[in-house]
Amino acid sequence: MAENTDKMVIDGVELTGIWKEFLPSRILYEDVTTEFLDEVKKLPGGATIAKCYQCGTCTGGCTLPDFVDKFNPRRFIDLVRRGHYDILVNENKDLVWKCVSCQRCTHRCPRGVNTQEVVRAIAKFLEDRKVFGKLTNDEAFDEVFMGEVIEDGRIDEVKIVKDFYSKTGRLKDMMRADQLSLGFKMLTSGRIKLFGGKIKDWKKVSQRLKEELQ
Amino acid sequence: MKTVLVIGGGVTGLKAASELAGMGYNVSLVEKEDYLGGQVVKHKYYKLAPDLRPAGDVIDPVIKAVESNSNIKVHKHSRVVAVSGNAPEFKAKIKNSKGESEETFGAIVVATGFEHFDPIVKQEYGYGRFKDVVTNSEVEEMLNPNGPTKGELKRPSDGKVPKKIAIFQCVGSRDKQVGNPYCCRVGCVVSTKQAIEIKEKCPDSEVYVYYMDMRMFGRGWEELYGKAMEDYEVIFTRGRGAEVTLKNQQLSLRAEETVMNRPIQHSVDMIILAAGIAAGDGTIDAAKVLGIKQNDYGFLAPKDDFLSPNESSKAGIYIAGADKGPLDIENCIVEGAAVAAKVASNLKN
Ligand SMILES: Cc1cc2nc3c(=O)[nH]c(=O)nc-3n(C[C@H](O)[C@H](O)[C@H](O)COP(=O)(O)OP(=O)(O)OC[C@H]3O[C@@H](n4cnc5c(N)ncnc54)[C@H](O)[C@@H]3O)c2cc1C
Ligand code: SF4
Ligand code: SF4
Ligand code: SF4
Numbered sequence: 001m002a003e004n005t006d007k008m009v010i011d012g013v014e015l016t017g018i019w020k021e022f023l024p025s026r027i028l029y030e031d032v033t034t035e036f037l038d039e040v041k042k043l044p045g046g047a048t049i050a051k052c053y054q055c056g057t058c059t060g061g062c063t064l065p066d067f068v069d070k071f072n073p074r075r076f077i078d079l080v081r082r083g084h085y086d087i088l089v090n091e092n093k094d095l096v097w098k099c100v101s102c103q104r105c106t107h108r109c110p111r112g113v114n115t116q117e118v119v120r121a122i123a124k125f126l127e128d129r130k131v132f133g134k135l136t137n138d139e140a141f142d143e144v145f146m147g148e149v150i151e152d153g154r155i156d157e158v159k160i161v162k163d164f165y166s167k168t169g170r171l172k173d174m175m176r177a178d179q180l181s182l183g184f185k186m187l188t189s190g191r192i193k194l195f196g197g198k199i200k201d202w203k204k205v206s207q208r209l210k211e212e213l214q
Numbered sequence: 215m216k217t218v219l220v221i222g223g224g225v226t227g228l229k230a231a232s233e234l235a236g237m238g239y240n241v242s243l244v245e246k247e248d249y250l251g252g253q254v255v256k257h258k259y260y261k262l263a264p265d266l267r268p269a270g271d272v273i274d275p276v277i278k279a280v281e282s283n284s285n286i287k288v289h290k291h292s293r294v295v296a297v298s299g300n301a302p303e304f305k306a307k308i309k310n311s312k313g314e315s316e317e318t319f320g321a322i323v324v325a326t327g328f329e330h331f332d333p334i335v336k337q338e339y340g341y342g343r344f345k346d347v348v349t350n351s352e353v354e355e356m357l358n359p360n361g362p363t364k365g366e367l368k369r370p371s372d373g374k375v376p377k378k379i380a381i382f383q384c385v386g387s388r389d390k391q392v393g394n395p396y397c398c399r400v401g402c403v404v405s406t407k408q409a410i411e412i413k414e415k416c417p418d419s420e421v422y423v424y425y426m427d428m429r430m431f432g433r434g435w436e437e438l439y440g441k442a443m444e445d446y447e448v449i450f451t452r453g454r455g456a457e458v459t460l461k462n463q464q465l466s467l468r469a470e471e472t473v474m475n476r477p478i479q480h481s482v483d484m485i486i487l488a489a490g491i492a493a494g495d496g497t498i499d500a501a502k503v504l505g506i507k508q509n510d511y512g513f514l515a516p517k518d519d520f521l522s523p524n525e526s527s528k529a530g531i532y533i534a535g536a537d538k539g540p541l542d543i544e545n546c547i548v549e550g551a552a553v554a555a556k557v558a559s560n561l562k563n
Pocket of ligand 4: 383384385387388396397398399400401402403427428429488490
């Protein structure tokens with residue numbers, strides 16, 4: 001009769017095996033690892049991550065979710081803390097670095113987490129692991145930004161966005177409807193200009209800068 | 215026989231006074247307001263958690279036991295303004311509008327209670343800016359038939375009965391931003407009770423509670439929580455309220471539904487803030503006058519939390535009830551009796 005085994009045989013048919021084949025396991029993990037938490041804690045701005053008690057105040061009031069689907073600072077923290085590295089990389093790596101540093105989360109966090117800095121630290125953690133491809137987003141942005149400053153003496157908003165997307169191989173993303181409509185709104189409200197003005201006689205300064213930086 | 219001074223006429227002080235008088239001591243009870251009963255009477259609590267028992271059933275007998283006892287002298291509208299001497303011989307100056315008097319006491323019991331946290335500090339919740347964002351103590355008053363709305367839950371803005379009501383938990387509690395990292399210990403059960411009362415009054419209303427944890431550790435509290443879900447269909451959402459704005463003339467709240475990993479926007483007619491418990495000015499004032507220790511949050515600190523929970527840092531001065539930290543009424547009554555026993559046994563020795 002009832003044996004102490006994980007098989008269940010009824011009328012000669014073994015049922016558990018069949019069910020196991022039908023239903024892929026939904027269990028996520030067996031062990032929580034704090035390896036990633038320890039790493040983020042050590043990064044600049046990452047120290048307060050362990051204070052978080054997962055209340056969701058940050059995500060509830062965050063500026064971004066209206067524009068960026070699934071952007072969720074509380075969840076980023078949770079994933080790092082529980083060591084769900086794969087979910088963090090597969091589902092969140094393109095989200096984390098989009099934080100606009102508005103600081104709403106930090107000002108409101110009831111536990112004293114510096115949430116904005118922690119989100120930055122998590123982005124840095126991912127960058128250090130080279131999950132973004134050859135050039136990290138920060139590095140790419142820095143290059144484009146400095147390049148423009150040296151070349152023109154100022155930033156042209158439209159140009160910098162275009163160059164940044166093209167440098168990270170995502171020009172297609174820039175042409176997405178939501179991005180275009182956001183750009184259009186910013187244009188019509190005067191937040192950005194189509195062509196940045198020129199700075200007089202910048203050529204000479206630019207020349208000197210380039211020599212200096214050689 | 216020595217006389218004992220009890221400061222504070224809330225449920226704790228009242229219980230302590232009548233127990234001491236019952237043991238034959240003379241008691242002077244000093245209360246700064248012109249009524250007895252403390253917060254329960256001030257905010258016209260109507261029904262008490264968890265049994266939804268009329269608050270009067272509990273507070274009236276406690277007040278009566280004091281008022282009818284000839285060993286207790288009640289000083290309403292009075293304050294203790296100066297204390298000198300040491301145990302067991304204190305001289306205290308009691309001041310009221312008519313003047314000052316000095317009496318000698320063998321022991322002093324401090325039962326000065328708490329004040330409700332003022333949510334105006336939490337700007338993002340809009341209290342003070344939006345009329346229909348109210349506190350849980352304002353709701354207590356509304357639900358009382360002798361209250362300002364004669365027992366009806368009405369929106370302050372237009373007097374209409376709200377249909378969709380959201381309750382934010384932990385307002386001014388568990389919150390380092392406002393300097394109160396501790397739990398208010400009664401907010402969860404009080405909100406659950408209020409949700410049920412609202413549903414009983416208006417069965418077609420919708421009540422949503424935004425919480426981080428429902429802390430239901432008291433007698434019958436967990437059962438009340440179950441009842442709110444099963445019998446009254448109160449919706450509990452695990453996510454702390456993040457902000458309140460006005461959209462098309464309607465209150466709109468944001469929070470994260472953490473179980474779903476997504477932020478939500480929710481339009482409601484009224485928002486109740488489960489405002490926490492803070493050490494009141496009365497308690498802070500008493501601590502100064504008596505020179506006894508407070509903890510980091512202003513509450514009175516026992517000499518030893520485990521071994522002498524009702525003794526202050528100074529011999530002969532005792533503490534009890536919600537002035538030591540958030541506490542429910544049942545336990546305040548226990549505290550009142552406990553402090554009376556401690557005072558009596560110390561005075562005997
Ligand atoms: C909205 C809300 C609802 C609640 N509902 C419930 C419930 O349903 N069930 C439950 O068990 N608990 C409930 N509670 C908790 C309950 O209010 C407290 O347990 C109880 O009031 C504490 O009694 P107390 O005597 O220690 O303090 P208090 O009630 O605060 O009384 C202290 C008294 O001392 C006086 N005083 C203060 N300072 C001085 C001074 N310096 N000199 C002279 N007098 C002074 C005050 O005027 C006051 O009368 C609720 C709390 C809140 C916030
Ligand atoms: S607000 Fe602070 S405590 Fe709450 S989830 Fe965000 S980081 Fe964590
Ligand atoms: S700082 Fe970043 S994470 Fe924080 S609220 Fe602003 S956008 Fe969201
Ligand atoms: S009792 Fe409930 S509402 Fe009050 S602080 Fe604790 S968890 Fe928050």
